[in-house]
Amino acid sequence: MSRNPGGANLVNLENVSKAYGPLVLLGGVSLGVAAGERIGVVGRNGGGKTTLVSILAAAAQPDSGRVTHGRDVRVGYLPQHDGADGTVRALVLGTRPDHDWAGDPRAREVISALLPGVAMDAPAGQLSGGERRRVALARLLIADPTMLVLDEPTNHLDIEAIDWLAGHLRERGIAVVAVTHDRWFLDAVCEQIWEVAGGQVCKYDGGYSAYVLARAERDRLAAAAQRRRQNLLRKELAWLRRGPPARTSKPKFRVEAANDLIANEPPPRDTVQLTRLAAARLGATVVGLSDAVVRAGGRTLLDHVTWELGPGERVGILGANGSGKTTLLRLLDQTLPDSEGIQVEGRVIRGKTARIGHLSQELAELRPSLRVIEAAEEVRHQARIGQRELSASQLLQQLGFSGGWLQVAVSSLSGGERRRLQLLRLLMDEPNVLLLDEPTNDLDIETLTEVEDLLDGWPGSLVVVSHDRYFLERVTDHVLALPGDGTLAFLGGGVDEYLAMLRQRGARRAELPVRAPGGDVPAGAAGRARAARKELQRVERRLDRLGAEEAELTSSLAAQASDYRKLLELGDRLRGVQQEKADLEERWLALAEEIQT
Numbered sequence: 305m306s307r308n309p310g311g312a313n314l315v316n317l318e319n320v321s322k323a324y325g326p327l328v329l330l331g332g333v334s335l336g337v338a339a340g341e342r343i344g345v346v347g348r349n350g351g352g353k354t355t356l357v358s359i360l361a362a363a364a365q366p367d368s369g370r371v372t373h374g375r376d377v378r379v380g381y382l383p384q385h386d387g388a389d390g391t392v393r394a395l396v397l398g399t400r401p402d403h404d405w406a407g408d409p410r411a412r413e414v415i416s417a418l419l420p421g422v423a424m425d426a427p428a429g430q431l432s433g434g435e436r437r438r439v440a441l442a443r444l445l446i447a448d449p450t451m452l453v454l455d456e457p458t459n460h461l462d463i464e465a466i467d468w469l470a471g472h473l474r475e476r477g478i479a480v481v482a483v484t485h486d487r488w489f490l491d492a493v494c495e496q497i498w499e500v501a502g503g504q505v506c507k508y509d510g511g512y513s514a515y516v517l518a519r520a521e522r523d524r525l526a527a528a529a530q531r532r533r534q535n536l537l538r539k540e541l542a543w544l545r546r547g548p549p550a551r552t553s554k555p556k557f558r559v560e561a562a563n564d565l566i567a568n569e570p571p572p573r574d575t576v577q578l579t580r581l582a583a584a585r586l587g588a589t590v591v592g593l594s595d596a597v598v599r600a601g602g603r604t605l606l607d608h609v610t611w612e613l614g615p616g617e618r619v620g621i622l623g624a625n626g627s628g629k630t631t632l633l634r635l636l637d638q639t640l641p642d643s644e645g646i647q648v649e650g651r652v653i654r655g656k657t658a659r660i661g662h663l664s665q666e667l668a669e670l671r672p673s674l675r676v677i678e679a680a681e682e683v684r685h686q687a688r689i690g691q692r693e694l695s696a697s698q699l700l701q702q703l704g705f706s707g708g709w710l711q712v713a714v715s716s717l718s719g720g721e722r723r724r725l726q727l728l729r730l731l732m733d734e735p736n737v738l739l740l741d742e743p744t745n746d747l748d749i750e751t752l753t754e755v756e757d758l759l760d761g762w763p764g765s766l767v768v769v770s771h772d773r774y775f776l777e778r779v780t781d782h783v784l785a786l787p788g789d790g791t792l793a794f795l796g797g798g799v800d801e802y803l804a805m806l807r808q809r810g811a812r813r814a815e816l817p818v819r820a821p822g823g824d825v826p827a828g829a830a831g832r833a834r835a836a837r838k839e840l841q842r843v844e845r846r847l848d849r850l851g852a853e854e855a856e857l858t859s860s861l862a863a864q865a866s867d868y869r870k871l872l873e874l875g876d877r878l879r880g881v882q883q884e885k886a887d888l889e890e891r892w893l894a895l896a897e898e899i900q901t
Contacts, residue, residue, distance in 0.1 A: 313338050314377045314451050314479055315360055320369030322355050329355045330366070331503030337451060337479050344494035344511070345483040349720050349748045352500045353483045354384065354455055360481060361453040380449030384456055386440040393424040396443045411446050417468045418442045434460030434625070445472065451479040458486045462625050462771050463799060464806045485749055487512045487774035516541050536753055543778060589655035590615055590765050591636050591737055596650035598631060605631055607790025607879070612653060618766040620776040622795070622802045623786035629769040630665065632786070633739045636767070637662045661735030663727055665742050670722055672715035676705050679714055679725055683732040689761055699728050702758065704751055720746030727755065736764040744772040773799050789883040794873055843888050850885045854878065
């Protein structure tokens, strides 16, 4: 809903059309964006989403129709690919002096959230693709646009940064139009959904949850023609209604209509049945680690970690970029190369019947010369997914490859299409343990729904690394975190507990005086001393609490001596407390020295 009902739109599209050859992406589309509106744009890959937002941002021109921008409207546009040159400082801050931006709360917040560890004087051309993406996003957010047009803003962001971005956009109160496949982000930020399909744009009030309900209702009325899609949408809607209680950001949709739709809808997974089947296929031992130590680049990623994946267990792995998530999957699959300077100690546990399928972030195993159907049948012609026996062509159709797509060469596929084919080949091989490393990359929402449906009936053990919070909560039962201190921590509160942990650490970091790059603290020596004394007091209070927690955990370890799993969990928590305590003690010494000088 617009924040200025009755007011003029910031941007208007009137009867706009755009085609590429015979493919019509937009056919006579008329719509507008009002001040304060937050709109999510969804649809199949290649369906016209990027074309629509680039026309809104005046980065592309329509073939026909009219685009009108209001007077003094400043549009900030984040394209999918940004090739800007210059240093990070010049791109993000322009010519602003250090003392100016260091005194700007918005600039400090954006840089702290999006560019941690990125040197301000680094040339943008030497950054990774993900770092360049963060620089482009930071530049837009520090500016003062009337309206933001964002094409895949969550790409290359971790869960913490996505959570921060959602809150930031809500608080700014400016108009936002965002193309994204991140369904959690759509629910957290957007008040309206535009679906681009068949050259037209359908509008839905509310975020992603309300959009799912509206589509399910529409399909129910259409009935026969969309039977399969209807069932999938009902299934997803049932999960949304029964999902994690902490998902309080989703809008309140019409409860009566939702309950009517899902009255007879079973849970998306029969957990008991899947666990029974998995245990029969896997036995008691699946895969795990015994006293594992992993060091890379002078950092300890895992420090004497013992953990075991159970039959039928579905686990999500959380952690910041570079915390070792991909390394953990490669360790479990025993595919860590010796040439990358990675040192491994301890033992990898692997059951005799475990057949691991590992979806990596690379696409090297797909031979470009094969056609899509050949690439699938190269693995096998039929596969059993849970209780279903599916042919290669049936699986391909379920994941969006139908008709002429079966004969398309792999070399002609986009990144998202290759990702789909890679996942299909993995399932065709019938593994009983799946390791999925960022499986949602480049997949549109409809394909993600199909993938989730396939995994619902797959009986095996699953480990997922993903920054897609919706997917992670949808397909896993609990999460583990790599917090950066060498532990692998169980988080009973899921993603919300992980974010709370990061916010607590961020609050402690934020208490430090803000320094301009290469300069002094703007407040001067007196301000530094006051800040140091205040932080010293906070550190002392935290050390007292950690000491009490350490004593309590030590007592609990003695009381739980017969419960092996509980001992592992308590031991991990104790090591985390001890590590934090050691870090704080070092900080206390540094602060004490700073106050004395």
